[in-house]
Structure formats: structure tokens, C-alpha cells
């Protein structure tokens with residue numbers, strides 16, 4: 001679904017590459033965490049997938065197409081296959097919940113009857129039914145992120161990219177968002193999430209790709225992440241995929257999110 005073939009990105013001539021000869025493949029329907037410290041290249045990776053930035057060298061393939069060579073007029077077609085969620089939600093403040101989600105369909109010319117069907121269905125999926133008429137400032141942070149997720153998936157993209165989607169949320173609200181992303185992944189959407197939140201990564205037990213200074217230093221199935229780990233750690237630098245680590249704490253490898261987050265409330269209270 002996504003393939004990087006020796007991809008480098010240099011923003012300014014002479015500067016250290018933001019991504020340095022990255023080669024990897026993400027299969028259809030995978031859920032992948034992209035982890036690493038601030039500045040390690042996570043957002044750059046996501047921007048290259050969206051063709052918001054172009055690679056300096058190497059090739060990027062998305063949904064079977066080499067997008068490094070894609071003409072500019074074909075970029076909107078690529079973007080329709082990709083939903084994106086950000087840390088700061090990026091909702092339109094003057095539009096209601098319904099209108100924010102509907103807008104994603106209007107801009108690509110979906111007919112009114114399709115919008116009338118898809119928006120309520122998607123709001124139901126993200127558990128926001130009944131809040132259609134609220135404005136973003138009348139919602140909690142977790143609810144605003146749910147609207148942003150609804151907007152990202154309403155056109156049924158093949159890929160969902162999430163850049164620190166829980167960065168502004170407390171742990172229990174974050175757990176609800178992770179449950180939602182997991183559910184979306186299980187319906188067949190490939191999910192790539194950039195984060196430096198090791199608790200979330202370690203609870204989810206998904207594939208983990210770790211970047212340090214633009215280089216992939218670890219790619220591990222059912223992986224874990226220790227943000228304090230440095231390059232001197234003998235474990236870093238290994239290519240543990242496939243296979244992967246066994247356990248973290250008391251969570252068994254392969255436990256479902258429902259098992260690991262059994263007591264997490266689905267939605268948090270506190271909406272204005």
C-alpha cells in the first residue's frame with residue numbers, strides 16, 4: 001500500500017536529511033506506528049506519502065503508483081485515497097459537527113443524498129450521534145478529534161495518516177481515540193500513526209517503525225517503544241520484523257485492544 005525505496009528528503013541544501021535513505025513497505029490493512037523523538041522525520045514521512053512534499057531522491061509508491069513522478073494535477077486524486085488527522089484537530093470553527101464532516105464530501109462534489117447518508121453513518125461510527133449541531137468550541141478535545149477522524153474517513157480512504165492524534169489529549173481520552181483508530185483499521189483501512197507516546201505504542205502491540213535522525217533504526221512486528229532508548233542500546237539497529245518482542249508489563253503479546261483497555265470509557269464526559 002505504501003512503499004519507500006531509498007527515500008531521502010533534504011529541505012535545505014547542505015542541511016542534514018530529514019529522511020535518510022528510508023526503505024520500507026506497509027501492506028494493505030496494516031496498522032503501523034511511526035515513532036521517534038521530535039525532529040526524527042515522522043511528519044516528513046507522512047508529508048511524502050500525501051505528496052505534500054517531494055522526495056529529494058528515491059521513490060515513493062502509494063496504492064501501487066509511484067507518486068514521486070506523479071504530475072501535479074493528479075495529486076488531488078491521490079489525496080482522495082488518503083485521510084489525515086492532526087494533533088490540533090484543524091476543524092472549521094464556524095461550522096457545526098455535521099458541516100465539518102460534510103465539507104470533506106462537498107469539496108469533491110459528492111451529491112447531497114450521499115452526504116445525507118454518509119455523514120450520519122460516520123458520526124455514528126465515531127460515537128458522536130446527537131452532537132451534529134454543536135460547534136467545535138462546544139466539544140471536548142476528544143470529541144473534536146472524533147469529528148476530525150470522521151471527516152478524514154467519510155470518503156472511505158484506503159489509508160488513514162495520523163500525526164500525533166493524541167498529542168493534545170489526556171490518557172483516558174487518548175485510549176478512546178486509539179480504540180476508534182483500531183476499529184477503523186479493522187474495517188480495512190491502512191493506518192499509519194506518528195507518535196512519541198510510548199504508553200500508547202506499548203499498549204497497542206502493533207508494528208513499530210522507529211526513526212532516529214531520519215533513519216529507520218527499528219522495524220518490529222508487535223513492537224514496543226522506549227523513548228529513552230539511545231543508539232548505544234544493542235537492541236536498536238536490529239531489524240526484528242517479523243517476529244517481535246513478547247510482553248510488556250502484564251499485557252500479553254497479541255492481546256486485543258479491547259482486552260488491554262477493557263475499562264477505558266468510550267467517550268469522555270465534560271463536553272461544554
Ligand SMILES: Nc1ncnc2c1ncn2[C@@H]1O[C@H](COP(=O)(O)OP(=O)(O)OP(=O)(O)O)[C@@H](O)[C@H]1O
Nearest residue numbers: 011012017018036037038039040041042043044045
Ligand atoms: N519545511 C521545513 N523546512 C526545513 N526543515 C524542515 C521542514 N520541516 C521539517 N524540517 C526539519 O526536518 C527534520 C525532521 O522534521 P519532522 O517534522 O519530519 O520531524 P518529526 O519527527 O515529525 O518531529 P515532531 O515530532 O516535532 O513533529 C527536522 O530537523 C526539522 O527541523
